[in-house]
Ligand code: HEC
Ligand code: HEC
């Protein structure tokens with residue numbers, strides 16, 4: 001009897017010992033335990049075709065993923081003990097079944113192996129929960145087999161058992177891969193954490209509401225059409241339509257009528273109206289979101305207005321310059337004394353909304369796994385409004401008449417110098433216009 005409390009105390013540990021999650025799950029499963037997406041296609045036709053177009057279906061095969069993993073992460077893991085774990089770790093989120101099968105590094109995408117299935121149907125629909133307090137670093141619990149876990153109770157299928165699991169309807173479910181901690185303990189992805197701290201979590205608006213909107217359709221070909229089918233679109237920063245208008249902008253002058261030689265101040269408001277987390281979120285180490293302001297006088301001359309400095313610590317990271325960065329890439333690339341490449345290729349003086357990721361030596365890095373600390377977080381939070389000002393000394397010889405002021409907000413997924421240097425397809429650094437705002441002033445005679 002004396003032992004009973006002890007046994008009761010350890011009983012749950014015995015039970016949960018079966019639940020591998022995170023790094024300990026490496027090699028605990030085999031590829032065969034997971035069904036191919038094609039096995040789901042025959043009945044879930046629409047969802048299959050939607051999923052195929054998502055970034056998650058390409059999380060292993062997409063060119064930039066292949067380059068970053070094989071050119072930077074794998075050689076870096078071999079050279080630096082501290083980051084040795086990322087050779088396996090990247091796959092925990094990018095090709096979970098290769099990770100669970102212990103296939104490290106997986107064959108190259110061109111080998112067309114099962115690793116190419118990336119974040120597949122069966123990966124998500126056999127997740128039952130996560131281990132720990134915070135979902136991050138692929139700490140999901142996987143239970144592959146006949147049972148597929150979904151958002152509705154009582155559904156029947158000729159191919160599998162179905163079981164309702166509330167977990168799949170929560171933001172934590174996404175957080176298992178959308179929060180990431182580096183080997184140095186830095187939160188290098190925190191989309192679910194940002195969401196949790198923001199207004200949407202309080203209102204019960206989850207990731208699925210914005211990235212998997214419910215619409216009319218069929219869950220499977222043999223069932224009745226209903227208006228509650230969760231669309232498997234998962235559109236994000238790679239979708240120009242999703243990006244467009246995510247930040248609303250307004251600009252106005254403090255005075256409308258001025259004389260040449262006078263000084264005018266413009267206020268620009270930027271409001272995150274559409275995203276449930278910060279913009280940019282996720283792979284923030286490589287996103288460049290910047291605003292460019294120009295004045296065009298009555299004769300068509302163009303004047304570039306650099307942003308007014310606010311004076312906070314580390315502000316230099318948020319103002320476009322000719323600074324060099326990413327020196328730590330020299331290690332995996334085998335270049336000694338690598339001087340780095342341009343941090344961004346953006347008009348000098350423009351404001352950049354970003355979170356600078358800093359390596360152990362305090363230099364900006366795009367290798368998120370090599371992040372030890374951060375510069376100032378100057379991104380736009382959910383429903384946050386940022387204010388920028390622009391002070392312009394109107395040239396003495398400016399032509400009288402209307403001067404048009406235009407603010408344009410641009411987005412690049414990857415800094416152009418990095419895209420060019422690593423020979424990533426040009427698409428990755430394409431400039432996307434997110435929004436514009438206009439105002440005018442009147443120059444008197
Ligand atoms: C032979 C047809 C068939 C195949 C193959 C099939 N399913 Fe289903 N599945 C269904 C039907 C029918 C339903 C019930 C739909 C309904 O009633 O709305 C269903 C429901 C589901 C649900 C919803 C469960 C819930 O609780 O909400 C999930 C998740 C699911 N399937 C996943 C998969 C996955 C993953 C695969 C491939 C590994 C797959 N299915 C293969 C027919 C199929
Ligand atoms: C990234 C994870 C993920 C992937 C990949 C994924 N699903 Fe889902 N699926 C979900 C989530 C989350 C839901 C529930 C959304 C909700 O109701 O809020 C869901 C819902 C479903 C449902 C029930 C739909 C409904 O509204 O009742 C079916 C059926 C389904 N998925 C099948 C599939 C099939 C087939 C594939 C592959 C072609 C697939 N899923 C890929 C996460 C995923």
Ligand code: HEC
Nearest residue numbers: 055056059065093094173174177207211234235236237238
């Ligand atoms: C098993 C890991 C995993 C889970 C679970 C997961 N994701 Fe992802 N997701 C990824 C990876 C990896 C990528 C990056 C794909 C790439 O670009 O290589 C990604 C990409 C995305 C993107 C595309 C972002 C862009 O830049 O365009 C969206 C949107 C997204 N996920 C939403 C979700 C949502 C919503 C959920 C929960 C319903 C979810 N994900 C669950 C791993 C996961």
Ligand code: HEC
Nearest residue numbers: 174178192195206207210236237274275276279280281282
């Ligand atoms: C209120 C709607 C909304 C909610 C809630 C929401 N998102 Fe988003 N998400 C967006 C919009 C709009 C974008 C496009 C703007 C952007 O890329 O930042 C986006 C972009 C993303 C991206 C790409 C980010 C980048 O900068 O590369 C990822 C990844 C993502 N969402 C995942 C999630 C996850 C995971 C959750 C839940 C924790 C979530 N989203 C909740 C609207 C939402």
Ligand code: HEC
Nearest residue numbers: 064065068069073086089090093137138177180282283369
């Ligand atoms: C905890 C899960 C997780 C781990 C671990 C992880 N990633 Fe990712 N990765 C993601 C998610 C989620 C996204 C999408 C975020 C977004 O779009 O903002 C992503 C995006 C990317 C992208 C694409 C960015 C783009 O512009 O499309 C690359 C490349 C990438 N990861 C490489 C790696 C490498 C290399 C490693 C290992 C050193 C790694 N990832 C580890 C979850 C992870």
